[in-house]
Amino acid sequence: MLEFRNVSVSCGRTPILNSVSVSFPKGCITTLIGPNGCGKTTLLQCLNGVSTVTSGAVFLDGEDYLQLSLRERARRVSFLPQTRTVIPSIPARMLVEHGRFPYLGFSRKKTEKDVRIVEDAMNFTHTFPFAGQSVDTLSGGIRQRVFFAMTLAQDCDYIVLDEPTTYLDPYGQKEFLDMIRELKAQGKTIVLTLHDLNQALQVSDRLIVMKDRAIVAQDTPSKCLESRILEKVFGVTCKQFSDQDRTYYFFQ
Amino acid sequence: MKNHKFLIIPLLCLMLPASFLLSILFGSVSVGISDICSSILFQKTDSTVYTLITAVRLPRALGGLFAGIGLSVSGVILQTVMNNALASPATIGVNSGSGFAVMLAMLLFPHNVLLIPASAFVGALFTSLAVFALAYLADSSRTTIILAGITISSFLNAGINTIKILDTELSVNLTSFLSGSLSGLTLGRLTFPCLCILTAFFFSLCLGRVLNILGLGDDIARSLGLNVSFTRLLLLTLSSLLAGCVVSYAGLLSFVGLIVPHVCRQLFGNDARFLLPCSALLGGSFVLCCDLLGRLLFRPFELPAGIIMAFIGGPFFLYLLLKKKGGRRVNA
Numbered sequence: 320m321l322e323f324r325n326v327s328v329s330c331g332r333t334p335i336l337n338s339v340s341v342s343f344p345k346g347c348i349t350t351l352i353g354p355n356g357c358g359k360t361t362l363l364q365c366l367n368g369v370s371t372v373t374s375g376a377v378f379l380d381g382e383d384y385l386q387l388s389l390r391e392r393a394r395r396v397s398f399l400p401q402t403r404t405v406i407p408s409i410p411a412r413m414l415v416e417h418g419r420f421p422y423l424g425f426s427r428k429k430t431e432k433d434v435r436i437v438e439d440a441m442n443f444t445h446t447f448p449f450a451g452q453s454v455d456t457l458s459g460g461i462r463q464r465v466f467f468a469m470t471l472a473q474d475c476d477y478i479v480l481d482e483p484t485t486y487l488d489p490y491g492q493k494e495f496l497d498m499i500r501e502l503k504a505q506g507k508t509i510v511l512t513l514h515d516l517n518q519a520l521q522v523s524d525r526l527i528v529m530k531d532r533a534i535v536a537q538d539t540p541s542k543c544l545e546s547r548i549l550e551k552v553f554g555v556t557c558k559q560f561s562d563q564d565r566t567y568y569f570f571q
Numbered sequence: 572m573k574n575h576k577f578l579i580i581p582l583l584c585l586m587l588p589a590s591f592l593l594s595i596l597f598g599s600v601s602v603g604i605s606d607i608c609s610s611i612l613f614q615k616t617d618s619t620v621y622t623l624i625t626a627v628r629l630p631r632a633l634g635g636l637f638a639g640i641g642l643s644v645s646g647v648i649l650q651t652v653m654n655n656a657l658a659s660p661a662t663i664g665v666n667s668g669s670g671f672a673v674m675l676a677m678l679l680f681p682h683n684v685l686l687i688p689a690s691a692f693v694g695a696l697f698t699s700l701a702v703f704a705l706a707y708l709a710d711s712s713r714t715t716i717i718l719a720g721i722t723i724s725s726f727l728n729a730g731i732n733t734i735k736i737l738d739t740e741l742s743v744n745l746t747s748f749l750s751g752s753l754s755g756l757t758l759g760r761l762t763f764p765c766l767c768i769l770t771a772f773f774f775s776l777c778l779g780r781v782l783n784i785l786g787l788g789d790d791i792a793r794s795l796g797l798n799v800s801f802t803r804l805l806l807l808t809l810s811s812l813l814a815g816c817v818v819s820y821a822g823l824l825s826f827v828g829l830i831v832p833h834v835c836r837q838l839f840g841n842d843a844r845f846l847l848p849c850s851a852l853l854g855g856s857f858v859l860c861c862d863l864l865g866r867l868l869f870r871p872f873e874l875p876a877g878i879i880m881a882f883i884g885g886p887f888f889l890y891l892l893l894k895k896k897g898g899r900r901v902n903a
Contacts (some may be wrong), residue, residue: 367794393796404788405654409841413783420784421796466791473795475629 320345321384321396321477322509326375339374341527341534342529343378343477348499348509350519353529357453358424359512363481369399373431379477384402387423393421398532399466401481401512411457412450420474433463440471444498444549459486467498478502480511484518496522514550516557518569528552573594576845579838583852587636590859594632595624599866633765635859635876638753638821639831641768643854644775645813645829647835647846651782652806653703653716659829659846660695660814663720666823667727668698668891669815670748687755687762687771688819695815698723699807726874751824751877753862766815772851779844780805786841824877826884857884 321343328336336358345351364370365377368389372554377384377423379395387395395416407414418440419433441447444464452464463486468477480499484492499509513519519526520540528536528548536548543549550557555570596604610620621760642660649658649665672694676686691877706716728749735745746792747820748755781802791815817824831854832846839845858876859885865874 367790369790369793388796389793390796398794400790400794402790404790406787407787407841409783413842416788417784418785419794423780425781433830436808461800469791470794 320378320380321352321392321510322378323362323365324376324378326362326365326366326377327373329359329373329558330361330368330370334373335370337566339534340375340535344505344525345476345508346506347524348511348522349525350505350510350523350529351510351527351529352514352516352519353535357529358532360481361512361528361532363398363512364400365480365551366392366396367400368392369400380437388410388423390424393475395475396477396479397470397475398479399470399481399483401485406455408449408453411446411454411468412437413440414454415446415466415468415472416470418474421473433555436474437468437472440468442469443471445494445499460488460491463487463491464495467495471502475504477508477510480509482512482514484515485514494520494523516553516570520544520568521565576839580849583849583856587852587859588858588864590686590835590856591632591636594635594859594863595628596799597629597867598623598719599870605899608745622721625817627632630758630761631862632859633758634753634756634761634820635862636855637761637765637855637859638769638817638824639827639856640772640822640851641775641813641817642828642858643831643835643850644772644847645810645817647843647850648775648782648806648810648813649699649828650832651843652795652803652810653706654786654788655716656833657717657761657829658720659832660817661724661823661828662717663699663702664703664722664724664727665695665699665811666825666828667724667731668701669693669695669811670819670823671727671730671734672697672815673899674731678738680735685763687760688767688816691819692763692767692812692815695811695818697711699811703803707738717734747875748822751822751880752875753821753858754819754873754875757791760820764819767816768813771809771816775813776847777807778809779842779847782806782843782847783841786843797900806875822875822877824858824880826877826888827858830888831857833891 323339323341325338325340326336327334327338339362353359361370365372368560372385384392390531412468415437419429420438422433423429441450444467446465449457449461449465452467456527457465467483480544484495487495499522523540526538526540526541527534530552535552536546544557553570558569560567560569596607600621600623601836605626606620610618612625637816646659648658649663650656653663669691672689672690672706680686702716702719748784751791781797784795784797785799814828832849835846835853839849861879862876865876865879870872
């Protein structure tokens, strides 16, 4: 279980989050949703050290996460940031290999195990055919999958994905959500942010609803629907359609 | 892309000793190769040829070699740390910073040999930190870094010029110093800076993988468990040490630090583990060849290496820039 207890975050001198408590149960897919600027990314960035926690604590399986070294954190929780400040001009395979950095450090040579994990990650994300291509020449969708493969190569039990479907077309999004379900089936704990409420309801075991830099609700998708919290937060109305497989949600 | 690596790397390895040897054998005074060989082999320490080789050409060749290594490696590091293809010791003002510090040290404490490289390093470090801080405050866009660098650079160059004009006794040839030159070096002046360059170079070779991770951008580097601020500070210090030591004896050699890393990126891609050693090999040979050309072209006159470098490097760099359309992009 990954747990934030009364976490406050400031950016420079501006407080962004004030005493937020949320938990992400082990083996579940938990999705953070909320309007733009509600603090989802800031909250998650406590995990990779981009935002600084000013008070409170983060616990990972009962351990004080913020006391772990940066490298140890990267071996326990892998994090795929939302923005790409740099599109590297290196072969896709090399980018995925960088996912092994928390284990390799400055100088250790990669072993067969590292190679196998990298190849597994590329196969899992269907990026192996692009291994030799430079990342900056790949299309947005494939590029995103290569970055995802890099995150998987970190081989962590906890995987945090900040808006992973942003760069993807509808089919790519579906494929991505399928991959996330499969990772869950492998026993991984997934934390992600999504903008598509229907997708969030379909894929998640739990939802964390944020508004104005505070947590409004943490519950299962069905409870969230029942309480109509999504409609209140996003200012939309929800319509449901069902076929024999599942229920679809439409927000307008 | 991959296969020609294994052709070019041995070629580079051959080029470096070859250009080193050539710059010892040839120069503004023509000496027969057999004379040189015999005076070195039989240790004819009293002959003029022996003195010429050991007191003039050897220091000069060593100086050129280490200048090339220092500036190219410093360029590779700066480009990655600043995430900017245009960064180099010259373009972000590191050279001018250390040049200014050298002039200041010469003015205040003349005849202190060790103080010059030390002040060059301090000047370089101070400038690169200042440029980085300025760019960070102004939200770190890529143009900001270069603009800040150019501004600081011209400010400090004005300082260099002022010092030189006010103190006419200063034993520096301003033209040579500002464009970069290897004439008049002695082994005594070289030992300390060259040892520093060598140490910093070997240290930076161990940081290839870290440079690669830093090149992915701050967010991803952090997510992969890299202490970004510490690493950046360490790398800026290393690159300042490399560039500062070169400036302390060769002046403001400008083109190497920008061109050599780029040529190597074109040849080998953006893997810093290849870029660092290959840039060192190419940079060393490039400076040596330019210096040799400068000595040979208008004999008995001598053009400073920096001027030849700009003549050759400029057009070649433009050619690369134009050819690059649709080709490999710089990782920055």
